[in-house]
Each structure stands twice: as C-alpha cells, then as structure tokens.
Amino acid sequence: xxxxxxxxxxxxxxxxxxxxxxxxxxxxxxxxxxxxxxxxxxxxxxxxxxxxxxxxxxxxxxxxxxxxxxxxxxxxxxxxxxxxxxxxxxxxxxxxxxxxxxxxxxxxxxxxxxxxxxxxxxxxxxxxxxxxxxxxxxxx
Amino acid sequence: xxxxxxxxxxxxxxxxxxxxxxxxxxxxxxxxxxxxxxxxxxxxxxxxxxxxxxxxxxxxxxxxxxxxxxxxxxxxxxxxxxxxxxxxxxxxxxxxxxxxxxxxxxxxxxxxxxxxxxxxxxxxxxxxxxxxxxxxxxxx
Amino acid sequence: xxxxxxxxxxxxxxxxxxxxxxxxxxxxxxxxxxxxxxxxxxxxxxxxxxxxxxxxxxxxxxxxxxxxxxxxxxxxxxxxxxxxxxxxxxxxxxxxxxxxxxxxxxxxxxxxxxxxxxxxxxxxxxxxxxxxxxxxxxxx
Amino acid sequence: xxxxxxxxxxxxxxxxxxxxxxxxxxxxxxxxxxxxxxxxxxxxxxxxxxxxxxxxxxxxxxxxxxxxxxxxxxxxxxxxxxxxxxxxxxxxxxxxxxxxxxxxxxxxxxxxxxxxxxxxxxxxxxxxxxxxxxxxxxxx
Numbered sequence: 178x179x180x181x182x183x184x185x186x187x188x189x190x191x192x193x194x195x196x197x198x199x200x201x202x203x204x205x206x207x208x209x210x211x212x213x214x215x216x217x218x219x220x221x222x223x224x225x226x227x228x229x230x231x232x233x234x235x236x237x238x239x240x241x242x243x244x245x246x247x248x249x250x251x252x253x254x255x256x257x258x259x260x261x262x263x264x265x266x267x268x269x270x271x272x273x274x275x276x277x278x279x280x281x282x283x284x285x286x287x288x289x290x291x292x293x294x295x296x297x298x299x300x301x302x303x304x305x306x307x308x309x310x311x312x313x314x315x316x317x
Numbered sequence: 318x319x320x321x322x323x324x325x326x327x328x329x330x331x332x333x334x335x336x337x338x339x340x341x342x343x344x345x346x347x348x349x350x351x352x353x354x355x356x357x358x359x360x361x362x363x364x365x366x367x368x369x370x371x372x373x374x375x376x377x378x379x380x381x382x383x384x385x386x387x388x389x390x391x392x393x394x395x396x397x398x399x400x401x402x403x404x405x406x407x408x409x410x411x412x413x414x415x416x417x418x419x420x421x422x423x424x425x426x427x428x429x430x431x432x433x434x435x436x437x438x439x440x441x442x443x444x445x446x447x448x449x450x451x452x453x454x455x456x457x
Numbered sequence: 458x459x460x461x462x463x464x465x466x467x468x469x470x471x472x473x474x475x476x477x478x479x480x481x482x483x484x485x486x487x488x489x490x491x492x493x494x495x496x497x498x499x500x501x502x503x504x505x506x507x508x509x510x511x512x513x514x515x516x517x518x519x520x521x522x523x524x525x526x527x528x529x530x531x532x533x534x535x536x537x538x539x540x541x542x543x544x545x546x547x548x549x550x551x552x553x554x555x556x557x558x559x560x561x562x563x564x565x566x567x568x569x570x571x572x573x574x575x576x577x578x579x580x581x582x583x584x585x586x587x588x589x590x591x592x593x594x595x596x597x
Numbered sequence: 598x599x600x601x602x603x604x605x606x607x608x609x610x611x612x613x614x615x616x617x618x619x620x621x622x623x624x625x626x627x628x629x630x631x632x633x634x635x636x637x638x639x640x641x642x643x644x645x646x647x648x649x650x651x652x653x654x655x656x657x658x659x660x661x662x663x664x665x666x667x668x669x670x671x672x673x674x675x676x677x678x679x680x681x682x683x684x685x686x687x688x689x690x691x692x693x694x695x696x697x698x699x700x701x702x703x704x705x706x707x708x709x710x711x712x713x714x715x716x717x718x719x720x721x722x723x724x725x726x727x728x729x730x731x732x733x734x735x736x737x
Contacts (some may be wrong), residue, residue: 187630187644188477188623190470192364193431197468199346202339203608207595210607221667223606224332233338237325243372243434247641248473291333294383302385327490327504328483328617332612332666337608343468350467362529364467383706387501462709473711478653479626480683483618510718512619517659523652571613574663 178255178312181208182273185248200282201284202236205268208254209284211307220239224291231286234263238282242272249273255312262296264307265286318395318452321348324412325388332352333404336384341420342376345408348394349424352446364431369440371426374403378422382412388415395452403427458549460590461488462553465528475525476524481560482516484506485548488534489564492586509580511566514543518562529553534591543567544575544587598675598732601628602693616664621700622656625688628674629704632726644711649720651706654683655736662692669693675732682716684708684727695702 183204191197209231210220223229246248249274258265268282288299299307323344331337349371350360363369384390391413398405408422428439439447465482471477474552489511490500503509525528531553538545548562566580604625611617629651630640643649664670671693676687676719707721720728 185641187473188471188479190472191468192361192470192474193370193467195372195374195473197343198344198376199468200341203337206607207322209327218667221332225665225667229582230333232333232335232383233378233380235380236338236376237326238373238376240373242727246644247638247645289657327486327500327613328611328619330612331608332610332614333607334612339608346467360467360526365525365527384504387498394493407678472641473650473652475652477623478656479619479622483617483620486619490646510611512615512663513658513660515660518617518653518656520653520655522698574674 178253178310179208179212180251180253181205181211182249182251185250186245187246190246195246196250197227198240199236201240201254201270201282203269204250204252205254205282205284206267208252209266209295212254212310214301216302223303225234227300228291229297230289230291230305231264232289233284234287234306235285236282238280241278244270244272244279246289250279254310256307256310256314257283257306259304259311261298264299265314318393318450319348319352320391320393321351322389322391323347325384325386325390327386327416330386332387336388336390338380341378341380341410341422342424343391344390344410345394345406345422345424348392349406352394352450353443355441355446363443367440368431369414369428369437369443370431371404372429373424376422378420380420381418384410386413390419394450396447396450397423397452399444399447399451401438402449404439404454405450433446458533458590459492460489460531460533461491462529462531463487465530467526467532470526474525474568475508476528477515477554478520478531479518480525481518481520481550481562483531484532485562485564488532488548489546489566492534492560495563495583495586507580508571508585509577510569512545512566512569515565516562518560520560521558524550524559529551530559531542535589536587536590537563539591539594540567541578544579547592559574598630598673598730599628600671601631602669603627603673605664605666605670606663607666610631610666612697614665616668616670618660621660621690621702622704623657623683623724625674625686625702625704629686629706632674632730633723635726636705636722641721647720649717649723650709650711651684653704653708654707656702658700660700660735661698664690664692664699670699674730676727676730677703677705677732679727679731681718685720687732713735
C-alpha cells in the first residue's frame with residue numbers, strides 16, 4: 178500500500194460546493210501513478226517513452242462523505258489482484274484532518290501498448306511494482 | 318430514456334491521447350442534468366434555488382473502447398430503479414459517428430437537502446421526471 | 458465574426474460559486490475551434506491529422522462580470538490581425554440571457570508544426586478561414 | 598516572492614500533447630493561494646469562512662515554451678503593485694528540471710466581499726501578506 182495526500186483545489190468543487198464526484202477517479206489515478214515513482218522517469222516515462230499505459234476497463238465507487246475546498250484528501254492505494262495483463266487496484270479516500278472515510282474505489286486496469294492500442298503482457302518491472310503493493314484480501 | 322451528444326474537447330484528452338476516463342462520469346452527469354431541462358430553471362434552479370441535489374452514492378463503470386478528440390460522444394441515459402429518496406441511472410456511451418460502445422455506467426444518486434447536507438424525500442416534480450425515464454429492466 | 462453559446466457547467470464553478478476565471482480561456486479556445494468547422498474534419502483534423510496547431514503566444518483578458526452555473530455564455534470571436542504565421546483573435550463573453558458583458562479577451566496564436574514543434578507558415582485554407590472573420594478595427 | 602512546484606498531470610495536457618494553455622492561470626491561482634498559507638486556515642478560510650475573495654479583473658500572459666506531462670512546473674509569484682482594494686501579481690513559470698521559462702503572467706485582483714459580490718477594502722492581514730511579497734519593480 179502507498180498513500181498520497183493532496184488538497185482539494187479551489188476549482189475542483191461543483192456548484193453544490195462539494196468536490197465534483199468525477200474527480201475522485203482523477204485523484205485515484207494520481208495515487209496509482211505515484212506507485213510508479215520508483216521506476217526511472219516514473220509514470221510519465223512509462224506513458225510517453227515506453228508507450229505503455231494502464232487504462233481502466235472497470236471502476237466501482239462508493240461515495241460516503243463529501244470533501245470540500247480546504248480539505249486535504251488522503252488516498253490509500255493497494256493492489257487487490259494481479260494478473261499477467263491486468264490488475265485490480267483498491268482505494269480508500271479519507272479527509273486527512275480527521276480520517277473520515279470519503280469514498281472507496283475498485284479500479285481494474287489492463288496493460289496496453291499505446292502504439293497498437295491493444296492489451297499486452299505487463300513488463301516485468303511494472304508487474305514487480307504492483308506486486309510489491311499487493312494487499313492481503315482483507316485489507317480494503 | 319433521453320440522449321445527449323457532445324464533442325470530446327481538445328483539453329479533455331490525457332497524455333495517452335484518449336478521453337480521460339474520469340470524465341465519463343462528468344459526461345454522465347451532463348446527461349442526467351439534461352433530464353431536468355423540463356423543470357422551470359432546469360437542473361441549475363434545482364441546485365441553486367431549491368437547494369436540492371442528487372449526489373452520487375455509488376457508481377459502476379465499464380470501459381469498452383476509447384474516445385478521442387474529434388469524436389462526438391452520444392450518451393443515452395435512463396432510470397433503472399426509482400425509490401423515494403434514491404434512484405439508479407443507467408448510461409451507455411457511444412461514438413456518435415458509428416455507434417461503437419465506449420462505456421456503460423450505473424449511477425446511484427440520493428436526493429439531498431444541500432443546506433442540511435442530508436438525504437430527503439424526492440420532491441414530486443423531480444420524482445415525476447425520473448419516473449418518465451424509467452426503463453424496462455432489459456433496456457440497458 | 459462567429460458566435461458560440463455554451464452553458465456554464467456544474468463542475469466549472471469554483472469555491473466562490475463563480476465560473477473559474479481560467480476557464481474563460483478554455484471557452485475562447487472552443488470559439489476559435491468553431492471557426493474551423495468549415496474545413497474537412499474541422500479543428501480536430503487540423504490538430505491530429507495534419508498536425509498543425511495554433512498555440513497561444515500571448516493572451517490579455519479583462520473580467521467584467523462573473524458567470525455562474527445556470528448561465529449560458531455567448532462568445533463572439535473575430536480576427537483582429539492576420540499575419541503569415543500568426544493571428545490575433547478578439548473575444549467578447551456575454552451572459553446570453555441579457556447580454557451583460559462578462560469578459561473580453563485578446564489571443565495571439567502562432568501557426569505551429571506540431572511534429573517539429575516550430576512555427577510554420579499558415580496553410581492557405583487555414584488563413585482563408587481566419588481572413589473571412591477578419592474584423593474592422595473598431596468592432597471589438 | 599514565493600514559489601511552488603507542481604507536476605503537470607496526466608489529464609492536464611491537450612490533444613496536442615502540451616499543458617493546456619488555460620491551465621497556466623489555474624497554476625497561477627495555486628501559487629497566489631499559497632501566499633495565504635500563513636493566515637489561519639489559509640486561502641480556503643478566507644473564501645469560505647470570511648467570504649473574502651480575490652477575483653481577477655485583468656490578466657496578461659505570454660507563453661514562451663510548452664510544458665508537458667512529466668514536467669514539473671515551478672511558479673514564482675510576487676506582488677508588483679498593492680492598492681487598498683486591488684493588487685497586481687506577477688508570475689514566472691519555469692520547467693523545474695532546467696529552469697527554462699515557460700510563461701510569464703500579470704494578474705490583477707480586486708478584494709471582494711463574496712456575500713455582497715462587491716469590491717471591499719482589503720482586510721489588514723490580507724494586505725500584510727501581499728505587502729510582504731511586494732517586489733522591487735525590476736524583479737519580474
């Protein structure tokens with residue numbers, strides 16, 4: 178598991194004054210990208226140089242409590258299932274100040290050759306990163 | 318059921334050149350808002366004047382085929398289940414030019430008093446709108 | 458001159474409840490893109506197939522009156538100056554319901570070969586489009 | 598003067614693969630907000646609790662060199678002019694890795710009572726923050 182923290186920004190709330198619900202998936206994506214910081218060039222090099230991506234094929238979200246401008250979100254991410262071409266990531270979103278659970282998310286990604294736009298076997302170093310974050314089934 | 322069409326905008330793609338996956342939920346939200354065009358002042362008046370919102374409590378997405386800048390998305394939305402305080406909406410996202418299925422989504426919303434930030438019974442006119450779009454179980 | 462109208466969306470307001478000021482430039486870009494609808498494939502084909510872009514080199518904005526969720530913005534765009542490699546566009550943003558001026562903008566773009574990432578002479582059809590929208594100096 | 602650094606995110610590039618130009622103003626806003634970190638509750642408390650905002654009335658930008666996904670932007674912000682109700686901020690955007698200048702910006706804000714939506718005298722603590730970042734004329 179790894180965690181990132183990031184403030185809810187001024188322009189990320191909606192007309193109801195709450196973090197726009199679609200942005201939870203963007204926050205999740207930031208947390209997933211952070212997993213790859215340990216690779217040379219990180220997630221950007223994976224996408225732009227090696228042309229390997231991890232697009233979502235499925236996502237399930239439960240929203241528990243809203244986040245607002247001024248809140249800092251803490252996002253915990255782990256890998257729940259790891260295959261040869263795909264992985265399922267799990268996320269918990271909390272308000273950092275008091276730990277209140279804001280949302281949970283499950284996110285299935287498929288390793289993709291961005292030139293061919295076709296699924297491909299996960300490169301060994303990518304798979305090793307995900308394997309290091311593989312969580313016991315009961316964690317999330 | 319109702320449908321909206323909207324182009325994928327220049328700034329809505331990601332560094333892989335594809336519509337950023339989190340934005341499917343934003344597109345879904347636009348389609349849901351369009352259901353309320355028949356009410357006086359539409360969805361904005363519901364949110365800003367009557368202070369009634371429909372925040373998501375759950376969302377399930379399957380991503381089938383990417384959309385790109387230059388594509389027009391067609392989003393079909395129907396109501397799959399209608400309760401006193403909540404509703405489940407169903408969406409199909411297609412590339413308008415050829416009808417290719419890009420994604421499907423299920424989206425459960427709870428009618429919420431935005432002042433109290435607490436769930437509330439759906440106002441009759443809101444429920445009537447959703448009821449008119451209630452789909453046979455087999456549609457989506 | 459040409460005009461587009463587009464509603465301010467639920468997620469485009471900021472924590473002060475106003476259209477986030479940075480998005481005026483995004484709206485301007487939409488209006489500029491609309492100028493090229495008359496070309497085969499429109500602005501997307503220019504960017505993605507012909508790999509010709511019009512990135513901004515300068516922008517000057519004056520903000521007069523805020524826009525809110527529920528407002529529809531009308532954006533008038535014209536070309537104020539047309540060179541061989543660059544053009545200056547002028548914009549007026551109004552609230553469509555009553556014509557109140559929300560903002561004005563000047564936007565200088567340089568025709569760019571997106572493969573070489575270097576300025577280039579404007580293709581004749583691109584220049585012809587801009588020339589048709591060249592405004593008398595006094596218009597904006 | 599103060600500085601922030603922030604990576605260009607995966608979803609912040611446009612279909613030309615460059616940081617979408619409208620987002621420079623969003624980055625500038627983040628840097629301005631950071632100036633107020635020293636106040637109790639920071640910029641969010643100013644907006645949400647005290648209902649005092651600093652909306653833009655004018656902005657002038659020059660774009661020198663694009664930023665891309667994988668780049669980290671460094672934004673230097675200073676105050677160039679300080680009045681009783683308004684201030685002019687100056688920004689320089691650089692690619693953090695090598696210091697290449699990406700853009701410069703001038704941003705005039707007016708202190709605003711967000712309840713009355715009318716300009717107001719700057720609260721002393723807000724003005725004091727801006728005064729501490731007042732730059733010699735020659736800096737930017």
